[in-house]
Amino acid sequence: MIADPTAERFRDLEAQASLIMDVFAKAGFERIAPEIIQPADVFLDVVGEAIRGRTYVFTDPDGAELCLRPDLTVPACRLYLERHPSCDARCRYYYSGSTFRFQPGGATTENPREYRQAGIEFFGDGDQERAEAEVVALTQAVLATVGLGHTRLRMGDLGLFKALMAAIDMPERWRTQLTHDFWRRDALSQRLRKLTTPFSDREPGPLSVLLEQIDPSRPVAARETVRAYLERENISMFGTRTLEEITNSLIDQASDQHYGPLPPESAELIEAYVSVEAPPRAVGARISDLMSERNFDLSDALSHYQRRIDMFEEAGVDMSRAVFSAEFGRNLEYYSGFVFQIDTGTEGSGGYIAGGGRYDGLLQAVGAPHAVPGIGVAIHTERLLNAIKAQNAIGAEN
DSSP states (O other), rough: OOOOHHHHHHHHHHHHHHHHHHHHHHHOOOEEEOOEEEHHHHHHHHHHHHHTTTSOEOTTOOOEEEEESSHHHHHHHHHHHHHHHHHOOOOOEEEEEEEEETTTOOSSSSSEEEEEEEEEEEEEEEHHHHHHHHHHHHHHHHHHTOOOOOOEEEEHHHHHHHHHHHHHHHHHHHHHHHHHTTSSHHHHHHHHHHHHHHHSSOOOOTTHHHHOOTTTOOHHHHHHHHHHHHHHHTOOOTTTTOHHHHHHHHHHHGGGGGGGOHHHOHHHHHHHHHHHHHHHHHHHHHHHHHHHHHTOOOOOHHHHHHHHHHHHHHHHHOOOOOOEETTOOOSTTTOOHHHHHEEOOOOOSOSEEEEEOEEEEOHTTOSSSSSSOOEEEEHHHHHHHHHHHHHHHHHHHH
């Protein structure tokens, strides 16, 4: 009888999921099963452009815009909000299920259009650093339980970057733009070059005339100006950006004409910060030295960072192959603080295996009455299975 590789892979994934779920359950998490079909507007508002363009969106016969869930964190948030409208409960959820994303380069074994995630979400814990350490330690325990050997832990901290942005004098929208770009090094450098260039020295763009007609203090009138421009130029609305989003972007560009450029020394400090990469224990001193040279004080944010590392060691997180990278972020834009991912650290490994972080503003973005602490991780079980098979194959050869 000829073996069916598809059926065999399904059995392997099911067995792996069972082991993962058992670890989560024993750690005191409650299993949930969020719906596959979700309201599209919720996702499109919070996941960011990188995932927004890869989300399968459709309209049902009643006209409701829906989507196939591109991740499980947002559905878990919605479930928490349904159960606890006042958002005053401390809840620990775990799940295993399919997610769906368009793959621009074509679907592969490591990156299929429908792929499985197993993960946890931890809501309402006020001791942030301790909760982060628990999530990372539990993730490492899961990977070890299912048989994955050597892994690499890579981490970043949006909280540190935001503290640096707050310390530098600039318009708030520039902080937002730089925070949006900071984990994409080329985009960040390009943004900094633009912000440090006086407006009068910039090359006129195709929208220069339109920008001159926009008054940032009159957003309603600006929206009508943009609408008229699009109609006059016969430009159709396309993609997932709305008229309001396009107008807000143009208002920001028009507002830049009223401010001087970002000082070069501020841009140099930002570039120096995002270049920091070191073992986690060495990071605090390195960033402190960098800031003290320029008379900036990030001591409060650094104290939270140092406590997190202490909690990691107390929780038994394996730090032997850990690295902090100041420029590291994640392509889901709801993350707000500590972020991390785990991979095998080898070339051609098919991408990271587990990734997550802190998202304290996400619940409020999907309808909660106030911000709620949140931290979670998702394990890409397709990649995990591939990594284990590759590891075992290497072991057999040796």
